[in-house]
Amino acid sequence: MSSARVVYYNWIFDVGTGPALKHRYRIPRAPEVSNQLIRSVRRAVSTLTPREREFVYRYYYNGEANRKIAIEMGLTVGRIDRLHRRILKRLKIVLADFVRKEYGLDVAIGDDCPICQSPHCDEINRLIQAKPPEVTWRGVLKTLCNEYGLKITSPQVLIGHEKYHMNKEGEHGRR
Numbered sequence: 001m002s003s004a005r006v007v008y009y010n011w012i013f014d015v016g017t018g019p020a021l022k023h024r025y026r027i028p029r030a031p032e033v034s035n036q037l038i039r040s041v042r043r044a045v046s047t048l049t050p051r052e053r054e055f056v057y058r059y060y061y062n063g064e065a066n067r068k069i070a071i072e073m074g075l076t077v078g079r080i081d082r083l084h085r086r087i088l089k090r091l092k093i094v095l096a097d098f099v100r101k102e103y104g105l106d107v108a109i110g111d112d113c114p115i116c117q118s119p120h121c122d123e124i125n126r127l128i129q130a131k132p133p134e135v136t137w138r139g140v141l142k143t144l145c146n147e148y149g150l151k152i153t154s155p156q157v158l159i160g161h162e163k164y165h166m167n168k169e170g171e172h173g174r175r
Contacts, residue, residue: 036098036102037098037102040095040098040102041095043094044091044094044095045091047090047094048087048090048091051073051083052083052086052087052090054073055069055073055080055083055084055087056087059084066080066081066084089164090164092107093164095107113157113160113161113165114150114152114157115150115152115157115158115161115165116161116165118148118150120148123148124144124148124150125166127140127143127144128140128158128161128162128166129162129166136155137155137158137159140158141153141155141158
């Protein structure tokens with residue numbers, strides 16, 4: 001069943017119409033894929049973890065269903081869905097510059113991050129960067145609440161911000 005899905009999608013892009021919609025309207029043909037686009041996507045996929053890459057190849061290239069992938073990877077379907085969302089978020093971040101340069105589109109990333117929305121973002125980034133790895137996030141969370149008015153209760157928000165929204169120098173910038 002999953003391979004039929006891939007064949008159907010390829011058929012739509014190759015031929016330009018869906019079988020059920022044959023006489024209703026034409027679907028525009030896919031533009032020629034540039035070598036630059038292929039290289040950029042391959043580079044973006046190479047930044048993923050081995051587990052994430054395995055999912056991408058199995059889902060997008062082999063057309064396998066989430067359920068089958070979950071069973072064979074020893075994960076629940078819910079976990080596979082979360083993995084998929086995380087992969088798409090990471091690829092969106094990695095490909096944002098390419099999309100901006102090549103297609104002139106600005107990609108909104110991290111709009112829901114309370115740290116990114118704070119007017120003290122750079123100061124908070126320096127605070128996060130200064131935390132030693134062996135120390136818990138409790139002190140940083142208290143400082144954010146007391147000095148910056150941010151009511152962040154979970155260290156996961158800080159870890160996610162550090163991982164996805166800060167560059168290696170601790171400055172605000174998407175990786």
